[in-house]
Amino acid sequence: MYCCIRVSVLVRGFGRSLEANTLSTKSTSVKRILVRAFVAIALVWVLACGALYEIMRQPPEKFARFMARIPGPVAFLVLPFETLWTHARAGALHVGDSAPDFSLMKLDKRASVQLSSFTAQRRPVALIFGSYT
Amino acid sequence: MVYITEAHPSDVWQMESNIKDKVVLASPKDEEERALVAGACVRKLGIQIPAVIDEFGNSTEQAYTGWPDRLYLIDAKGDVTYKAKPGPFGFKADELRAALAKLVP
Numbered sequence: 001m002y003c004c005i006r007v008s009v010l011v012r013g014f015g016r017s018l019e020a021n022t023l024s025t026k027s028t029s030v031k032r033i034l035v036r037a038f039v040a041i042a043l044v045w046v047l048a049c050g051a052l053y054e055i056m057r058q059p060p061e062k063f064a065r066f067m068a069r070i071p072g073p074v075a076f077l078v079l080p081f082e083t084l085w086t087h088a089r090a091g092a093l094h095v096g097d098s099a100p101d102f103s104l105m106k107l108d109k110r111a112s113v114q115l116s117s118f119t120a121q122r123r124p125v126a127l128i129f130g131s132y133t
Numbered sequence: 134m135v136y137i138t139e140a141h142p143s144d145v146w147q148m149e150s151n152i153k154d155k156v157v158l159a160s161p162k163d164e165e166e167r168a169l170v171a172g173a174c175v176r177k178l179g180i181q182i183p184a185v186i187d188e189f190g191n192s193t194e195q196a197y198t199g200w201p202d203r204l205y206l207i208d209a210k211g212d213v214t215y216k217a218k219p220g221p222f223g224f225k226a227d228e229l230r231a232a233l234a235k236l237v238p
Contacts, residue, residue, distance in 0.1 A: 060138055060191075060200040061160075064146035082222050089219035091198030099207045100196040104135065104185035107172050113185050119211035124236050126206050126229060128134045128182070129199030130220070132174035133141040133151055133158055 045079070052079055056088030134184040136171040137194040140201035164189045204229045208236055 052075065055066050067075065075081050093100070103114040118125045141148045142160040151157055161167040164186070171186050187193045194200050202220035206229060207213060215232035217223045 060140075060194075061145060064141070068146040085222065086218050089198055089200075091216075091219075093197060093213060093216065095213050095216050097213050099205070099211055099213050100193075101211075102193045102196070104187060104193060105168075107136075107168065107175060107184050107186065109168060113183070115207070116211060118207070119209065122209040124206065124208050124214075124233070126204070126233060127197065127199075128202075128204055129137050129194065129197060130134065130202035131137055131139045132170055132178075133139045133148075133156055 049079055053084045053088050056085055134180060134182055135193055136184055136186045137199050138191055206232045
């Protein structure tokens, strides 16, 4: 009788231990899957950031054609668009540099304007780059 | 104003806001067309500052990284004294005004 009880307690104890081990293994496995998923998503995100940065460095029309095919929220909400844009389009010209000279036609095409002509007159110039669209 | 290559022409990357504002224009095919679009822009937006048109090879835009829009201030010596971050995020008229006020008190 004592022997039977002892065996039963041992078997029950072993069962519980096995159950606990199974639960622990399941929990470790879920954690591993989550970590792997996080690493994969992070990797895809970093690669997407790098790809977008490179595309931003392309000539404007090429960049615009690419962007036209991307759903807006992906680039603007999922990726740090503004930060990447600010770096990619920083340009080589810096404050303190000599302004690159140009001679461009006025809208009426009757005359051209040369930037350095303002410097010759010791006049500052504000340049506003833009387009209608 | 330096009129440069279109930011959101209808045949490349049109924005909803352009449709809403009824500014739906295809990319100009040559310098002549760019001048026509630039003229329409100046007239319809009532721009009163002198405007010039970048040549069709976009050399000035490239030299200044001006696309899609950007602000600069050049001092009397011909040096860059203010350079905005690239537009549209960096297009801040208040910053240009402050830089101008510092330069021409």
